[in-house]
Amino acid sequence: MSKAELTFEALTDERIARITEACTLCGKCFEACPMVPYSSAKGAEPEAVVRSVIGLLNDRPYAPEGAVWAETCQKSGVCIEACPEDVNPREMLVYAKLKLQREKQSPESRAGAGRGYFQLLSRTIRLMSAIQMEPGLWRRLTAVHGGKRREAGAVFYFGCNILQTPHILLSCMDVFDRMGLDYEVAGGMAHCCGVNHIRRGDLEAGAAMGAKSLGRFRAYSPERVITFCPTCQMQYTEYMPLYAKAELRLAGGGKAGGAGEPLPFVHITQHLAENLDLLRPLFVRPVNKRVAVHLHGGVEGVERNLRAVLAAVPGLEVAEIDQLSGHGYQCPTLVLPAAKRALRERLFASAREAGVDSLLTVYHSCHRELCAAEKDQPFRVENFMSILGEAMGFEYPDRTKTFKLYEDMDRVLGEAGDFLRAHGIEPEKAREELRAALYGEAPRPAVRA
Numbered sequence: 001m002s003k004a005e006l007t008f009e010a011l012t013d014e015r016i017a018r019i020t021e022a023c024t025l026c027g028k029c030f031e032a033c034p035m036v037p038y039s040s041a042k043g044a045e046p047e048a049v050v051r052s053v054i055g056l057l058n059d060r061p062y063a064p065e066g067a068v069w070a071e072t073c074q075k076s077g078v079c080i081e082a083c084p085e086d087v088n089p090r091e092m093l094v095y096a097k098l099k100l101q102r103e104k105q106s107p108e109s110r111a112g113a114g115r116g117y118f119q120l121l122s123r124t125i126r127l128m129s130a131i132q133m134e135p136g137l138w139r140r141l142t143a144v145h146g147g148k149r150r151e152a153g154a155v156f157y158f159g160c161n162i163l164q165t166p167h168i169l170l171s172c173m174d175v176f177d178r179m180g181l182d183y184e185v186a187g188g189m190a191h192c193c194g195v196n197h198i199r200r201g202d203l204e205a206g207a208a209m210g211a212k213s214l215g216r217f218r219a220y221s222p223e224r225v226i227t228f229c230p231t232c233q234m235q236y237t238e239y240m241p242l243y244a245k246a247e248l249r250l251a252g253g254g255k256a257g258g259a260g261e262p263l264p265f266v267h268i269t270q271h272l273a274e275n276l277d278l279l280r281p282l283f284v285r286p287v288n289k290r291v292a293v294h295l296h297g298g299v300e301g302v303e304r305n306l307r308a309v310l311a312a313v314p315g316l317e318v319a320e321i322d323q324l325s326g327h328g329y330q331c332p333t334l335v336l337p338a339a340k341r342a343l344r345e346r347l348f349a350s351a352r353e354a355g356v357d358s359l360l361t362v363y364h365s366c367h368r369e370l371c372a373a374e375k376d377q378p379f380r381v382e383n384f385m386s387i388l389g390e391a392m393g394f395e396y397p398d399r400t401k402t403f404k405l406y407e408d409m410d411r412v413l414g415e416a417g418d419f420l421r422a423h424g425i426e427p428e429k430a431r432e433e434l435r436a437a438l439y440g441e442a443p444r445p446a447v448r449a
Contacts, residue, residue, distance in 0.1 A: 007249075008207030011242045016057050016095050022087045025050050029089035030069060032082035034326040038339045039072040041065045053096050070096035074328035074336065075234070076297040091238055101201045114197035114205055121160065121196060122189045124437050127430055128164035130423040131416035132399045138423070141169070142188030144216060152220045153182035157213075157265075159229030160189055162364040164437070167396035169364075171385040172228060172268065174394055179278045184220055191216060193235040210235065211246035217263060224264045226271050230299045230330050230363055236265045269362070272388075273305035276312055283391040286315030289357040293318065293384070294347060294366060298329025306362060306384060313391045321350035331369040344373075351379055360384045371401035409435050 027046025036042055041049060044065040052066025070093050079089035102110065129138055141163070156176065162169045169187075176183055191213045197206030214236070217225050227233040236243065240262060272279060293310070295303050303325075310318050327343040328334035334343065351359045358380040361367040367383050374381045381401070389395055403412045409431055413420075417427040 008203040008242060008246055011207075011245055012095060012098075012203065015091070015242065019087055019092050019095070020054050020057055022085050023050065023054055023092070024085055025054065026084065028082045028084060029079035029087075029092075032078050033069070033073075034076060034078055034324070035072045035074050035336060035339060036069070038336045038342075039068055041068040041072065044069075053092065056096050056099055057092070059099075066096070067100055069093070070100060072336065073097065074334050074339070076326045076328055077300075078297055078326045088238065098198070098201065098203070105201050110201040111205065113200040114202035117200060118189070118192075118196050123433060125160055125163050125189065126423075127420075127425070127434055128400070128437050129166060130420050130425055130430075131403065131412070131434065132419065133166050134419065135423050137166075138163075141185055142190060144190050145219070150220070152184040153223055154184075154271075155217045155220050155222045155225045156183050156185050156187075157191065157217060157225050157227050157232060158185065158187035159227070159232045160187065160192060161368075162228055163188060165364045165367055165383070165398070165400045167398045167400070168367065168383045168385050169228075170396045171383075171389045171394075174396075175272075175279075175282075175385065175388055175392070178282050178392060179275060183222075183226070186213070186217060193232045195231055195235050207242065207246040208250065210239075210243045211250050214243050214247050214263065215250065222263075224266050224271070226268055227265055228268050228364065230267075230296070230302075230365075231333075233265055233267050233299050234329070236263075240265075267299055267302060267305070269302050269305035269309065273308045276308065279309070279388075280312050283312065283314055283388075285391055285393050287313050287387055287391050288315040289387075290317045290319055290355065291358045291360050291387070292321040292351045292354055292356045293360045294362065294370065295323060295325040296329050296331075296362070296366070297326050302362060310360075310384065310387070313387060316387065316391075319354040319356055321347070321354050321356075323347045323350055330363050331366040333365075344370075348373065348377055352377065358382045358387075360387060368400060371398065372404035374401065375405055404438055407439065409438075412438065 025047050027050050030036065030046040030049045048063065049065045049069050052063040053070060055062035056066050056070065073090065073093040075090055075094075077090050083089055105113070156172065158169055158172070173185065192209045193213060194206030194208070194210030197209060225236070227236070244261065293306060307318065310316055324343045324346050327339050331340070334340045347359070356379050359370070359377075359382075361370060361381065361383050364383070367381070371381045386395070386398070403416070406412055412434065413427045413431060420427045420430060
């Protein structure tokens with residue numbers, strides 16, 4: 001295969017061709033989509049909408065309803081089970097959304113959009129981490145083979161954004177250590193899956209990032225890569241064939257070191273559920289709480305696996321609550337305001353009615369968005385890893401939640417100033433960007449270290 005054929009755009013075109021050939025236009029994916037009621041595509045004829053999406057994918061004229069549905073997709077994966085054919089409708093809509101975006105962009109604007117967002121995200125993650133952890137730990141977690149072993153039984157690929165909630169990340173590592181897992185960590189922007197560039201239309205830059213990270217994981221010769229971030233898990237499982245081929249391109253077409261071969265990615269909940277015999281003896285303290293779990297669809301098996309793990313925690317009672325788990329695959333990417341509002345209202349009301357002591361988040365991303373709601377609710381908001389830590393007898397402070405609950409930047413900088421200075425960041429120069437990260441205001445000018 002020539003280098004031209006190995007471009008990510010050519011590879012996605014190949015996937016699109018397979019999807020459009022397999023799709024029978026039955027419309028069952030559209031009928032199952034939980035986001036349709038929140039969009040102007042509501043009430044449209046399902047077959048006509050899917051036909052429009054296929055037209056869009058094949059660069060033919062398409063009706064507006066197809067474009068609306070593609071833009072509405074929040075990747076919950078409900079459509080996958082609804083499809084009677086060998087099609088992943090979620091993947092189909094990802095490509096349709098990309099087509100729509102790239103129609104509006106020049107190559108230069110695509111590269112600029114991806115690069116600009118990547119830089120903003122990098123600064124945000126660095127600042128949120130800097131107010132919670134010392135520089136040495138930051139370097140240890142984000143280094144690329146810096147002082148690390150060359151082989152490990154597993155790679156814990158924690159992604160990028162979990163660094164904004166380091167208490168969750170450190171809890172994961174503490175649990176793995178106690179389980180005796182032979183692992184190394186890989187995460188931060190230097191190990192990006194490339195999704196941020198790909199979402200903004202810059203396919204080649206995103207693919208190169210994802211493929212490069214894949215090669216870095218592979219360098220440890222691991223038996224599995226354990227993920228936490230649902231986006232990373234989704235990217236490397238659904239699009240593994242594309243990333244593997246992009247990896248081959250970076251390797252010049254050779255397969256040295258296993259380039260291009262499958263590498264198993266499993267979510268942390270699956271790894272924990274598969275190793276309950278190792279976990280159970282580590283639960284040395286009862287956790288006498290009644291809890292409910294905030295769930296999303298999107299990553300297969302998470303709910304089942306997490307229930308098995310929590311059932312092993314002594315003293316813990318897990319209440320069933322009514323919630324809209326089909327609304328997106330995580331909270332931050334649920335960008336339809338009415339859908340997000342409905343999710344939260346149902347979630348909090350059901351948790352209150354169930355009389356829970358704590359509402360447990362699964363993903364760090366949801367935790368960032370929901371933890372500050374604790375001030376208005378009769379229950380705590382905790383991540384499930386904190387519950388495992390409590391059962392094992394350790395705790396890492398949730399400073400993300402603490403600082404959000406303060407709603408006072410003077411107090412935040414007063415407590416976190418020494419950490420920031422240790423990272424070479426002047427607290428006052430970081431004030432506005434930290435305000436944006438903590439309290440959801442629009443991004444301000446970049447911090448100057």
